[in-house]
Amino acid sequence: MIVTQEINLNIIPGGIKPRIRVSQYDNGTRVLRFVLYRGTEKYTTSGLTAQIRGTKPDKHGFVYNATYSNGVVTADLTQQMAAVAGDVECEIILMESSANVLGTANFILEVEKAAVGDETIV
Secondary structure, eight states, rough: EEEEEEEEOOOOOOOOOOEEEEEEHHHHHHEEEEEEEEEEOOOOOSSSSEEEEEETTTTOOOEEEEEETTTTTEEEOOOOSSSSEEEEEEEEEEEEEEEEEEEEEEEEEEOOOSSSSSTTTO
């Protein structure tokens, strides 16, 4: 079963970054749906593309394409996003083209350590 988690995200810098709790090694089990705001107004424009970028606690990063439609960015939670336990600093990048970044919105994936890790002998 795939769970869709909806998060309100402000593209104006400042304030407290939303924290999204996930389990280590989650892969293909959750869809993240970000509803974008500019202050108190819903942010809607057309013709944009989106990416989710992040840096894990082990200092390795990731970049994944996401879907943008009518003020909502949607992305699957991938294995690499949740590979390392701890706080993963992330941002959504909104672009008109690969060279023209319109805005970013930051959030934190709070990856909870798995009870049984890859290195655990079972």
